[in-house]
Amino acid sequence: MDNDRFCPACAAPLVEREEAGRMRPVCSKCGKIVFYDPKVAATCVVEREGRVLLVRRGNQPGYGLWSMPGGYVDRGEVVEEAAAREVVEETGLVVEVGRLVGLFSESGHPVVVAAFSATETGGALEAGPEALEVGFFDLDGLPEMAFPRDPLILRRWREMQGGG
Ligand SMILES: [Zn+2]
Structure with missing residues (x-):
C-alpha cells in the first residue's frame, strides 16, 4: 500500500526494516524511519x-x-x-x-x-x-x-x- 522509494529527508533509497513493532521503510543512508499516517x-x-x-x-x-x-x-x-x-x-x-x-x-x-x-x-x-x-x-x-x-x-x- 505504501510505495515511496526514496527518503523524504535526503532522497537516498528506502529499505524495509522492522522498526517500532512492524516493517517500515527506513532510509538506507540517514536512517530516517518513514511513518505512514491514515x-x-x-x-x-x-x-x-x-x-x-x-x-x-x-x-x-x-x-x-x-x-x-x-x-x-x-x-x-x-x-x-x-x-x-x-x-x-x-x-x-x-x-x-x-x-x-x-x-x-x-x-x-x-x-x-x-x-x-x-x-x-x-x-x-x-x-x-x-x-x-x-x-x-x-x-x-x-x-x-x-x-x-x-x-x-x-x-x-x-x-x-x-x-x-
Ligand atoms: Zn535519508
Whole structure:
C-alpha cells in the first residue's frame, strides 16, 4: 500500500526494516524511519423522503459503482466542512452536516472514513464532474455499491434513525 522509494529527508533509497513493532521503510543512508499516517475521508448520508443520496462513481476505485458522496479531507480542513464540500461537488446539493454515524476503517487499509448524517438545505441535484450519475435510492433497493463499508454505514445510519 505504501510505495515511496526514496527518503523524504535526503532522497537516498528506502529499505524495509522492522522498526517500532512492524516493517517500515527506513532510509538506507540517514536512517530516517518513514511513518505512514491514515488518510481521512468523509462521507454523508443524505435522506430525501426515506431514500438516500448515492453517486455513481466516475473515478477508481469503484468506477461505475455507487457510493455515498464523499472524499478525502484536506490537511487543515474541518472534517464536517469536507463532508459538505464533497456533497455539493458531486451532487449539487447543499447540506448541513449533522450527527456522526461512525468511523469506518479496515485492517491493512489506509483510509479511515468519517460518515455523517446530513440534511438538504439547498442546491439542485446534478452530477458533478467526478460523478456519472446521482440519485436517491431505497435502502431495500440499493444498486451495486463500490465499497464493503457502504452497506455498513447505511445500516448504522438506519439504526440511528430508528433509535432516535
Ligand atoms: Zn535519508
